[in-house]
Amino acid sequence: MRRMLAIATVSLFALCGIATHALNVQAADTSRARLILDRFTNANHWRQHVMVVAHRTGWKENGVTILPENSRAAIRHSIELGAEMVELDVRKSADGRLVVMHDSWLDRTTTCRGEVDTFTLAELRKCHLVVEGSGAVSDEIVPTLSEMFAVAKDQILVNIDNKLGPEILPDVAAEARAIGVAHQIVMKENLWSAKRIDEARAVMNTVGDDVIFMPILADDAIDDAAFMNRATEAFSAPAAELINWHKDNAPLTDKGGPLFSAKAHAAAINGNWHMWANTYPIVNRPPGMLAGGRGDELAVRENRPEESYGFWIDRGVTILQTDEPKAAIHWLETNGYRIPYDLTN
Template sequence: MRLIVPFIAVFLSLVPIFPSDAYISETSHTTLIRERLTDANRWRDHVMVVAHRAGWKENGKVVRAENSRDAIDHSVSLGVDMVELDVRRTQDGALVVMHDATLERTTTCKGAVVERRLAALRTCRLVVEGTGIVTDEPVPTLEEMLLHAKGRILVNIDNKLEPEDLVDIVDSARRIGMADGILIKTAIWNEERLERARAVMARIGPDIAFMPILADDAVQDSAFVAKVAGAFDAPAAEMIHWHRDAAEPLTATGGPLFSPRARAAAIRGNFHMWINTYPITDRPEGMVAGGRGDGMAWAQGQTDAVYGFWIDRGATIIQTDEPEAVIGWLEGQGLRQSYATGS
């Protein structure tokens, strides 16, 4: 007995001490998020939230640089499931994170991204749009941003290039061990586009999560939705319900992509229905959500008529400019399940 007690004391001194409450390591956290992404039917009572441009706005105002490390950090702190990052190429072929084709709006530099070499872009600093605030963050490469997000949050990559560029994007993720931390996507609106996406994904391989983008100006058949999702074993389908005219009435049904048949296809195929509620500059409110977007929800105080409407029609992923407010609303509705408890 005298030998056992000292042994136990030494053993316990070598065991890491964790907080008494439910603890989740950074690595296991993204694993849990990915489980909820890839098993939609099991987690339809947990509506996932994606921070548009990594989370740059609050209450309709720009408060941090878009596509920035600061934005990722804030989204992580809120418990956001996924951040969206926009990808472009430099003159010398480097993959950088930038929404616009030009630099003026979001950096201290001017000109086209594709006309600058990476070394030159590194001298440009990200700005908080419309505020005059210059951050200390340079224009980031894709790998830098993926590393910053790694283990903490999933990354939804909005490829501003061609579908074939997804191959290089995935190679960048694989180099840093982020193959299971990204969701890639491309728009598919007909058989030709479907075959093009198939060819790209054949080069990439089945280990990468892929999501089709489907818009109802071209796709209205739920059978085609099911065919496309099934072709890639897609965990989600991003649905666009156009509302291009401010005078047009709000959608009353959700359109063909949120019809009962489309919802049934999502359940049979075990994939999430994804809606974008963020506004597009100088375009009608909720342009990609049938007029039911973030502005209507918060400026007009009609959250049920926006998020409730889309959830009632099957949406289980919402990409928004107001992630903190949306998460708070969802929690109040019992539509967020804690990652800490695993329930």
């Protein structure tokens, strides 16, 4: 009896300690980004909610460029829309500073001409971002990665599309830590073999475990759920970016391919990770090239979102990366695929 009482007393104190810790964590982690991170890292608990990633930070609406891509204004816009994550592209200046730019050259998206890595940061600061299509010149100059992190801080997660080699990832993480956003960063690499998994794990060991990693898996190299399990388990990944390649003149995918099969969905549930589909278009490539033809063009321009967003959700997708975050979020909310965030605490 005494032993049971002692155990009960110890357990009570332990529970009190846990409760106190939980309260402290909750008090410290009430930012929007932390609430998003909870949904991102607990896939099975949030499968009724579909998250939205704004490609190139969220620059388009109804197929028209409305903001400079990879801009601070675009991040703010995506936050206002309710997106959970922005994707941005990292490059280096001639003097080794990390900057955000999709292309290797400046011509398409800025007022300058030439290759990014031939300009020092001071020279890049003279290049203004433009709105592609209209050519409108914005007040923004080529941003540093740290400046973009500062805008995202406490508000939205950041998906790093590394346009350089894996050797820059520790530098990306260091800049994130300096701003206080390391927990908001998601790094990724394309994985297709056990060797590739080992190489990515070696890189991430140099990055640190405070930054999230997820694999990119494409169905031209991967066709079985067992490898999907290995790739996600190796990094305790909360998500996997899945590619269903669409060829020229091919019909719309009818099943989604092996990475969106029932076995793949079961693997995601077993591993507690999100299935992520990319619906954004690629210039001069077939519509929906990354999504079996069922991309943003079908959803927005042809006004058939059920056959795009709905199709992927039916196959277990809980994260959509899109050039049309406004349209996607509106459709998802209208059809009951979004659960509001409690930002009142």
